[in-house]
Amino acid sequence: MRCHIRDSDIPPGDVEKLEDSMVVNAYRPGDEIFSQGTEATGLFCLRSGSALLCHVDASQYKTGFRVVGRGELMGHRSLFGEDRHSATAQALNACDVCYYPKDILLQTIDASPSFARRFFRTLARDRGPREALFLRGQHMPVRIRLYNLLALMTRNENCKINGTCVLQLPMPRRDIAALLAARPESITRAIKEIGDDGIATFKGRTVTISNLDALYAKSNQEMLPTEDEDSLSG
Numbered sequence: 001m002r003c004h005i006r007d008s009d010i011p012p013g014d015v016e017k018l019e020d021s022m023v024v025n026a027y028r029p030g031d032e033i034f035s036q037g038t039e040a041t042g043l044f045c046l047r048s049g050s051a052l053l054c055h056v057d058a059s060q061y062k063t064g065f066r067v068v069g070r071g072e073l074m075g076h077r078s079l080f081g082e083d084r085h086s087a088t089a090q091a092l093n094a095c096d097v098c099y100y101p102k103d104i105l106l107q108t109i110d111a112s113p114s115f116a117r118r119f120f121r122t123l124a125r126d127r128g129p130r131e132a133l134f135l136r137g138q139h140m141p142v143r144i145r146l147y148n149l150l151a152l153m154t155r156n157e158n159c160k161i162n163g164t165c166v167l168q169l170p171m172p173r174r175d176i177a178a179l180l181a182a183r184p185e186s187i188t189r190a191i192k193e194i195g196d197d198g199i200a201t202f203k204g205r206t207v208t209i210s211n212l213d214a215l216y217a218k219s220n221q222e223m224l225p226t227e228d229e230d231s232l233s234g
């Protein structure tokens with residue numbers, strides 16, 4: 001958000017108003033950042049850590065469909081759709097979240113066309129719930145779904161191609177199984193297969209990826225990191 005504020009032509013008074021309105025809240029693992037069915041009162045930007053977006057259906061079945069990483073936005077679809085939150089955001093680890101109140105944000109958008117263009121361009125590039133297709137697709141082996149999850153996590157960690165990348169899994173393996181629509185024993189087998197491939201090794205929640213090129217080759221091409229994505233930070 002702040003890169004958009006600095007690089008736009010927002011009147012000075014509106015810049016101060018928007019920055020003064022921002023609240024940074026700290027969450028512990030398992031805390032809810034916002035809840036499904038509650039009113040969307042503002043925009044959330046993850047400053048650090050990671051969060052899980054999940055939805056509970058009419059049968060009370062809980063489905064995780066996206067892991068949100070540092071610098072990514074949450075709650076904007078409900079906010080601009082003028083609807084209640086359709087999902088719950090839960091902290092997967094200790095994280096700091098920037099919150100911008102709806103009324104001040106909308107006033108700033110109205111006051112600065114430059115800010116509005118940059119802001120909505122960022123929203124248009126948001127990956128959204130399409131990740132669920134890569135993570136839960138029943139047509140893909142569990143091993144490939146796990147590769148896709150690791151590829152998504154490398155984007156959040158700014159891992160460099162041709163380098164080694166060390167990740168911390170943001171949730172226990174049973175929750176990863178639920179996210180990938182797989183059984184825990186299938187995740188255990190997939191972890192062994194990935195290790196046998198020589199691409200990544202797992203030790204507890206620490207994952208060491210020794211071959212990023214091979215990881216991206218195993219995952220869907222749409223998961224590849226791009227050079228022109230805007231970097232957001234609260």
